[in-house]
Amino acid sequence: MELPDAVRHIVDQASFGVFCMGLSRLTASRPLLGALVERWWDTTDFFHLSAAGEMTMTPFDFSMLTGIRVEGDPIPFDIDMDEWDAAQIYLLGARPPLSRPGFVRYSWFEDHFRIQTPTTCEEVEQYTRGFIMFLLGPTLLIDRVNTVTLYLLSALVDVTWIRRYDWGGAGLTTLYGYMSSSSRRSGHLLGGYWRAWELWVYAYFLRLAPVLDVEMPPIVPYSHRYDVRCERRPRESFLFFRRYFDTIIAAEVFQTLQFI
Incomplete structure (x- = not known):
């Protein structure tokens, strides 16, 4: 992208x-x-x-x-967020289709945002969240079915806080597990x-x-x-x-x- x-x-x-x-x-x-x-x-x-x-x-x-x-700080995962559909639309500008409960194929983020050109601050932040979800899906937080958990959006609500979290620790732990x-x-x-x-x-x-x-x-x-x-x-x-x-x-x- x-x-x-x-x-x-x-x-x-x-x-x-x-x-x-x-x-x-x-x-x-x-x-x-x-x-x-x-x-x-x-x-x-x-x-x-x-x-x-x-x-x-x-x-x-x-x-x-x-x-x-x-x-860094532990990555927040809020699996009990209320009005989850509304949160997805607010954070991403769209509601991604789920491949299984709580998970979406990371390729959706590329397909959805590739054709967009953000113009407002809100659109820039939505695009940023979508790209980071797409980036983490096949790399640091990969799984065997090519999906990424939507709970990860909890860590991307405020894009200025992203740097504070321990992404390396999460990636290394995932690597050990695989x-x-x-x-x-x-x-x-x-x-x-x-x-x-x-x-x-x-x-x-x-x-x-x-x-x-x-x-x-x-x-x-x-x-x-x-x-x-x-x-x-x-x-x-x-x-x-x-x-x-x-x-x-x-x-x-x-x-x-x-x-x-």
């Missing part, structure tokens, strides 16, 4: 601008993700590597990868969240990262590192990644850290 200038200003102030520009364009490596999933312990939210020990994505890692800080769900399903891969995990792997395990045509310094968000032309390393198999994670030692990991 190409944002009107007034909307973009609010999105940038809410700290989502850097996140939008840093969404990864890389394609998934399913063997790599499968090898990660089988090493995840859902009781600790850590990967257990045979020789290197335990590792996971920390709040600091998440912030460096995405540009979204893990801090990895745990995937591990219990014996390798079932986790929707759109492969991007964050794959970037995390590239930061800590440089041997597995794509080769850049032009070397880029570490930047925030880390996914900007791969905006230049890059070439994936030869397509490795699941067995390759399994052996790699079983044999790499801690000293090799810390020699390749990209965030320090």
